[in-house]
Amino acid sequence: MTLLEARALEVHYGGIRAVRGIDLDVGEGELVCLIGANGAGKSSTLRAICGLVARSGRIRYAGEDIGATPAFELPRKGLVMVPEGRGIFPRLTVEENLAMGAYARTDPGIADDLERQYAMFPRLAERRRQTAGTLSGGEQQMLAIARALMARPRLLLLDEPSMGLAPMLVAKIFDIVREIARQGVTILLVEQNARLALEIAHRGYVMESGAIALSGEARALLADPRVREAYLGEGAG
């Protein structure tokens, strides 16, 4: 079943077309990655899905048209985004940040989920009373992911979770993403680190200048000579 379906999605910033009428599908339970160079329109695509930028085209989520839905109503429907640059609230404590993740929820399971995040991210448990601005970059990224999980997402949009992190931390973050997917959360992952993204994803889309240049099974894309040359830093020979 298709959980997210975008058709002829366009984003304009003034006169610049950042996203040029792309089609994109994410099936329930899938881990799909969207890769491409800086400025290819990956983040704009995610922001358009969440209603953070003006967009045209059609976006359906869980069988419902969300093309005119304001951003703040999406978490209630299970569509949650971890924004680029993490977007933690620096002067709120770690625990308050996590509570903000559950803002849209009214069910009684919030306290249990908080403990679940602390079990998954022990570093955050140690620092629960600290303000989030005092955390290191890797800890902030974990906090951003844990905060998104507090919303009990059905579809999680991740915008460049590896950005600015040391290679060891990047590997750790990707392990976490894989684990979240294994638990049944559908994921759309935007990444510049094409190799790592394709290694954990089921399917991938390659974006170039606002359009989808290639798409297919992640394994096939990893083997595709065009992808190898342009995104994996390997010569054609």
Place this chain on the structure above:
Amino acid sequence: MDTFVQQLVNGVTLGAVYAVVALGYTMVYGIIQLINFAHGEVVMIGAMVAFTVIPILAAAGLPPVVAVALGAACAVPVCMAVGYAMERLAYRPLRRAPRLAPLITAIGVSIVLQHLAMMIWSRNVLAFPQIIPLVTFSFAGATMTGVQIAIVAICAAMMAGLAWLVYRTRLGRAMRATAQNPQVAALMGVDIDRVIAATFVIGAAMAAVAGVMFGTYYGVAQYTMGSILGLKAFSAAVLGGIGNVPGAMLGGILLGVVEALGAGYIGDLTDLCRWGIGPAERCADGGHFVLFGSNYQDVFAFVVLILVLVFRPSGLLGERVGERA
């Protein structure tokens, strides 16, 4: 010494009211980086509404304290509606405009409200009927009236209530999150339009009570009273660090105390005869030649504002800028 303690008592009373008004400035600034110059007019409208209602109630034979409480109960919803309306009609359409546009609009809103009040309540000074019996308490060489005690207690209760709201409730957490990053707050499910409107409405409710207290304390209200009071409360917010809730409380109290002590001592300190440099004919037989009298009281708030802006622009408890995010 008696002057000192007495002025300290007066200063804390006045400062508590400044603090409550300053919270309205600081909360709005914290969340949308707007200095809402019309906030002082909301205080004025609160006082005017109460002054309209209280004499009627008092004439109907209600006990004075009940009449004042009911006056405040009428002023609060009116001011909340004014606060909501100004956000909805004047500021929300300009949310994405350059920062100068809402700032100038705020000055415009202030002028509009002031003139509306003039049309409704006339240019005259409204006098508060002397219905509250004067009760005084002696305390360490100073006298404190019942009204002063009530003002300090009510302000303390409102500040404690606001601190609880901001730091302990879901709405308060959403307000702080919106102040730090509105876009991400929206991604968490926060309807930021509603949170911003709530901020205006809460600030206006406190302004209404402040207006009633200020009017009761001085016994008069006029359509122009909001400007100077608003500017002083704004100075208090800047002194504490604009955008910072505990800062506004601290700044308000400090400003009130500085103002009262200044007013208490300026005459004495600028008496040229005291320093032996006054004209001989005036200083003979213990005479005085005072340069600045206590009518210069209003100057202190702005001297403080200038000093803060020059030496510590982020205020006493100001948020550090440039935190990693």
